């Protein structure tokens with residue numbers, strides 16, 4: 290549930306994120322991307338029947354067990370909607386349960402759905418996902434959104450962010466190798482991703498809170514450190530969500546440029562290398578599969594420490 294000010298006005302998402310980063314001392318975002326075949330055996334057994342609701346129950350258990358481990362170690366989690374949607378309706382129920390569990394545990398939730406559409410439909414997406422607790426049916430603090438449909442498709446999200454003290458992260462420069470096909474195109478002397486960043490910066494105008502950041506954040510991949518530096522400068526009032534750390538090759542030195550001088554303004558997502566840490570050589574020997582939660586804990590501590598050393 291959103292923390293409230295004395296006037297009972299919910300604290301803005303950007304400020305809640307700043308508070309959570311300060312409280313935990315962590316800029317790590319734990320990505321909740323459950324994949325059936327990679328789950329520890331004890332969890333995979335829940336899905337033994339092969340039915341969608343059994344798989345969904347396994348996903349819920351796995352994600353909630355991870356939340357139990359990381360709730361005091363990090364500021365936020367990012368459930369990836371795709372893995373839940375893949376299971377159909379039962380998966381979507383699981384997504385809702387995981388979001389609620391994380392929120393109740395005091396974590397900020399960024400649902401990674403990469404939603405958007407024409408304005409009137411975008412409003413429905415915004416109302417569905419944005420607003421923690423009972424403010425929306427999904428109860429997310431924040432949602433990833435696509436800018437491809439233009440400014441009028443983003444404005445409904447901005448409105449709902451204002452109403453519900455929520456946030457969005459607009460895809461600016463994604464971590465995947467093929468993203469440049471469109472994002473790096475130069476038009477009117479500017480790359481598309483730089484034009485999107487300009488739009489993000491415009492939308493945040495007049496919306497910054499105590500933290501100096503506004504509700505409209507940006508996604509910029511750890512796999513493009515030079516562009517990350519360029520985007521930090523282009524969007525000084527936007528939180529940057531940096532995916533691509535770990536399994537996609539991004540390292541601590543690649544993400545430094547995403548932070549402001551106070552070591553704030555960015556969160557670094559890591560999904561596979563944290564949640565399936567028990568499968569990594571460095572942790573499997575020490576913990577084995579039966580102690581998979583200890584592996585998640587150790588991997589999260591390690592990421593926190595590596596980032597803290599680099600950023601401070």
Ligand SMILES: O=c1ccn([C@@H]2O[C@H](COP(=O)(O)O)[C@@H](O)[C@H]2O)c(=O)[nH]1
Nearest residue numbers: 369463464465532533536537559560561
């Ligand atoms: O540009 C982007 C935008 C989103 N993602 C998502 O982040 C995680 C990354 O998972 P890892 O296991 O840490 O590679 C995943 O949910 C992606 O869909 C991204 O990677 N890049």
